[in-house]
Amino acid sequence: MKRLCSFLIIIGILPALTGCALFPSKLHGVERLLVVQAMGVDAADGAVRLSMVSTADSSRGEGPVRLSGSGATIRDAADDIISRTTEEELLCAHTGQILLGEERARGGIDGVLRYVCRSREIRMDVPLLIVRGDSAERALLDTGDERIGAAEILESLRAAAPARDGFSPPSVARIAGQLEEGGCALTAAVKVTAASERSEDGAPLTLAPAGCAVIRDGALAGFIEQEDVAALDLLGGARGVHDFVVTDAEGQRVTLQTAPGRADVVPLRGETGELRGAEIAVALSASVTEIDGRGALSSGEYADALAALLEREILRRAGNLVQLEKTLGADFLGLGERIALRSSARERALDEESGVNFASLPLRLSVSVSISHSNDVRDG
Amino acid sequence: MRTEDGISGRQLAATGFVLMLSPALRLFPAAAAAWAGKGVWLSALLAFPPAALYLWLFRRLAEKRRAGEGLGELIARAAPGRAGRMALLMLTLWLCVYAGFVLRSGADRLLVTVYPNTPPAFFILTMLLAALLASLIPLRAAARTAGLFLAPIAPILTLVLLAALPAVRKGNLLPLSPADLPGVLGGTLAALDVLLWAIGAAAILLPGVRRGGVPYGRLLPALAAACGVLALLGADTVGSFGAALTQELSWPFFSLVRNLVFFRSIERVEALVVALWVFPDFLIAALFLRAARHALSLSLGRRWPLFADRQSASALCAGAAAAFALLAVPDGKALTLLSGTVIPGVSLFFALVFFPALLGLGRLRGRI
Numbered sequence: 001m002k003r004l005c006s007f008l009i010i011i012g013i014l015p016a017l018t019g020c021a022l023f024p025s026k027l028h029g030v031e032r033l034l035v036v037q038a039m040g041v042d043a044a045d046g047a048v049r050l051s052m053v054s055t056a057d058s059s060r061g062e063g064p065v066r067l068s069g070s071g072a073t074i075r076d077a078a079d080d081i082i083s084r085t086t087e088e089e090l091l092c093a094h095t096g097q098i099l100l101g102e103e104r105a106r107g108g109i110d111g112v113l114r115y116v117c118r119s120r121e122i123r124m125d126v127p128l129l130i131v132r133g134d135s136a137e138r139a140l141l142d143t144g145d146e147r148i149g150a151a152e153i154l155e156s157l158r159a160a161a162p163a164r165d166g167f168s169p170p171s172v173a174r175i176a177g178q179l180e181e182g183g184c185a186l187t188a189a190v191k192v193t194a195a196s197e198r199s200e201d202g203a204p205l206t207l208a209p210a211g212c213a214v215i216r217d218g219a220l221a222g223f224i225e226q227e228d229v230a231a232l233d234l235l236g237g238a239r240g241v242h243d244f245v246v247t248d249a250e251g252q253r254v255t256l257q258t259a260p261g262r263a264d265v266v267p268l269r270g271e272t273g274e275l276r277g278a279e280i281a282v283a284l285s286a287s288v289t290e291i292d293g294r295g296a297l298s299s300g301e302y303a304d305a306l307a308a309l310l311e312r313e314i315l316r317r318a319g320n321l322v323q324l325e326k327t328l329g330a331d332f333l334g335l336g337e338r339i340a341l342r343s344s345a346r347e348r349a350l351d352e353e354s355g356v357n358f359a360s361l362p363l364r365l366s367v368s369v370s371i372s373h374s375n376d377v378r379d380g
Numbered sequence: 381m382r383t384e385d386g387i388s389g390r391q392l393a394a395t396g397f398v399l400m401l402s403p404a405l406r407l408f409p410a411a412a413a414a415w416a417g418k419g420v421w422l423s424a425l426l427a428f429p430p431a432a433l434y435l436w437l438f439r440r441l442a443e444k445r446r447a448g449e450g451l452g453e454l455i456a457r458a459a460p461g462r463a464g465r466m467a468l469l470m471l472t473l474w475l476c477v478y479a480g481f482v483l484r485s486g487a488d489r490l491l492v493t494v495y496p497n498t499p500p501a502f503f504i505l506t507m508l509l510a511a512l513l514a515s516l517i518p519l520r521a522a523a524r525t526a527g528l529f530l531a532p533i534a535p536i537l538t539l540v541l542l543a544a545l546p547a548v549r550k551g552n553l554l555p556l557s558p559a560d561l562p563g564v565l566g567g568t569l570a571a572l573d574v575l576l577w578a579i580g581a582a583a584i585l586l587p588g589v590r591r592g593g594v595p596y597g598r599l600l601p602a603l604a605a606a607c608g609v610l611a612l613l614g615a616d617t618v619g620s621f622g623a624a625l626t627q628e629l630s631w632p633f634f635s636l637v638r639n640l641v642f643f644r645s646i647e648r649v650e651a652l653v654v655a656l657w658v659f660p661d662f663l664i665a666a667l668f669l670r671a672a673r674h675a676l677s678l679s680l681g682r683r684w685p686l687f688a689d690r691q692s693a694s695a696l697c698a699g700a701a702a703a704f705a706l707l708a709v710p711d712g713k714a715l716t717l718l719s720g721t722v723i724p725g726v727s728l729f730f731a732l733v734f735f736p737a738l739l740g741l742g743r744l745r746g747r748i
């Protein structure tokens with residue numbers, strides 16, 4: 001009993017040590033806080049332009065709040081926002097996304113990464129995205145409408161990302177860790193676009209996926225096209241589900257959906273063990289989800305032809321990635337790490353000694369697809 | 381196994397484990413990552429055999445005590461006269477410095493993670509007052525307190541360490557090759573620093589433990605658990621952040637906790653976890669002040685009664701600890717130097733040179 005009482009006293013003391021206000025007069029009601037959901041950082045003539053956006057409060061009929069400010073540093077810019085806003089208090093602890101304008105990202109992202117790592121409020125696992133061809137301010141302040149803002153749009157993009165292309169934007173901690181190790185990092189890119197194809201000038205804007213951004217030496221080095229992001233997952237381990245459209249011999253558009261498969265990296269070594277190249281072998285199965293007409297899956301030839309078309313399409317996109325990797329000199333496919341996992345200690349030591357540049361390593365790609373089924377319709 | 385003085389083997393193990401938690405979070409992830417890189421988890425596991433041997437030697441030594449004797453009395457017997465008094469004075473100074481350092485680094489942890497813009501003196505003096513009062517209570521009460529602290533800390537630590545595992549990237553921890561062995565062994569030194577220090581610190585309880593009351597069978601599982609915690613801690617932090625970023629962070633473990641989300645709804649629990657670490661710091665400060673007072677009394681008490689008096693000796697030791705905490709560590713740079721280099725270095729010196737040399741000498745001369 002005595003021990004239990006002591007235990008309860010210890011547990012009771014804990015909240016008092018957390019720094020959270022225990023007295024009603026010191027409590028901050030949620031309704032008095034502006035909860036920042038997304039934050040954007042841009043370069044502005046040697047200074048920092050900071051943007052913030054909250055989500056809409058539908059229960060009170062209030063739209064998203066959009067704020068921006070400038071300063072010599074991110075902290076200064078935040079102070080500028082605080083000094084000019086009518087909101088009682090800004091809460092950045094639940095910031096769910098950080099956006100960087102392309103210009104700022106090309107100038108270097110190290111300052112932003114370190115700001116988040118040092119911040120007591122913002123979590124280090126918040127995803128970081130690059131706004132392709134635009135500023136983060138425009139992406140956050142000019143998109144959406146009175147009912148939904150950029151925070152909601154970004155959240156829906158994030159939720160859909162794994163299913164769409166098997167690539168989720170990595171966290172600040174992950175990017176910072178990869179760059180600290182001297183490697184390169186990938187993150188998601190978004191672009192500002194019209195909400196509808198029929199939109200004219202002045203119509204609402206929205207955000208759309210715009211591929212991946214390659215960060216090398218602490219700065220944005222280039223972009224992977226949105227079309228090629230699926231190949232990134234396929235070469236990286238083929239864990240996602242992807243849709244590919246091919247045109248069969250009769251000119252029909254066929255949509256094929258790949259199931260999770262495998263992608264093995266096999267180092268190719270010379271007789272003395274030196275690394276001469278690598279082979280990435282992707283093995284997948286795919287199903288037919290849509291045909292612009294009637295297929296003939298019951299005939300083995302048609303299935304084989306579809307598989308060959310899909311293999312060619314995947315190889316084309318994977319080839320784009322390999323080409324970009326060589327152009328940028330950035331090993332964003334993670335070959336160094338994957339080859340090390342498949343090599344003996346002696347081979348790893350040899351690779352380290354010879355200073356292998358994994359970004360320019362000759363690569364052989366092979367893709368093997370089998371068509372498994374046709375989703376409840378017996379084509380042919 | 382309950383002893384005649386009330387401190388059981390279980391309480392001894394619990395005290396050692398709780399004491400270990402403070403330097404484990406402060407020192408191990410960054411120091412071991414600097415040496416071992418990806419092999420930080422292996423460093424912690426490799427530390428078990430030498431730490432177990434050290435524990436065995438310590439236990440053998442504990443059996444040489446007479447009733448009610450502690451480490452101080454053993455040193456005094458091993459080196460009688462001026463040399464022994466000097467050694468005890470050195471030990472007193474080290475205990476006061478360490479108590480002061482714990483107060484300062486505990487304050488820094490609260491400043492960095494929960495209470496920005498607060499002067500560290502407030503935390504230092506509040507904790508010092510509490511520790512000073514606790515240093516005057518019987519030893520067995522201190523040992524019971526450690527058991528009580530362990531009750532909330534152990535499940536929360538386990539939950540946090542396991543919840544952080546899904547964020548670990550395999551590439552940050554593997555592969556390892558024989559070429560990594562020197563680095564991994566360097567990391568083992570960081571783990572040993574923490575473990576040997578904890579064994580030495582838990583030995584402060586020895587006067588409350590009867591002869592034969594230090595059961596190896598009870599202490600060894602606690603040591604294995606401590607190595608397991610260090611391995612998980614290293615795997616979680618380096619696996620999540622990478623070795624380079626882990627070294628950059630002031631408190632990698634608390635940065636890790638800040639990222640955790642439980643059941644997709646509970647998050648930002650770092651303040652609660654940081655608050656828990658006040659308890660190990662409190663226990664260290666209380667036990668070290670008590671041990672410093674005792675060593676001071678053994679060293680100078682016979683010649684100057686002032687140092688033999690419990691209250692005045694306690695006040696002197698507390699004053700020395702406060703002076704160190706408030707004056708010797710003016711800024712974060714000094715604290716980083718102390719925390720990363722000076723304190724671990726001196727700690728290893730005491731664990732591997734000071735105690736073994738003195739007690740080994742005493743044993744050779746047949747004095748203990």
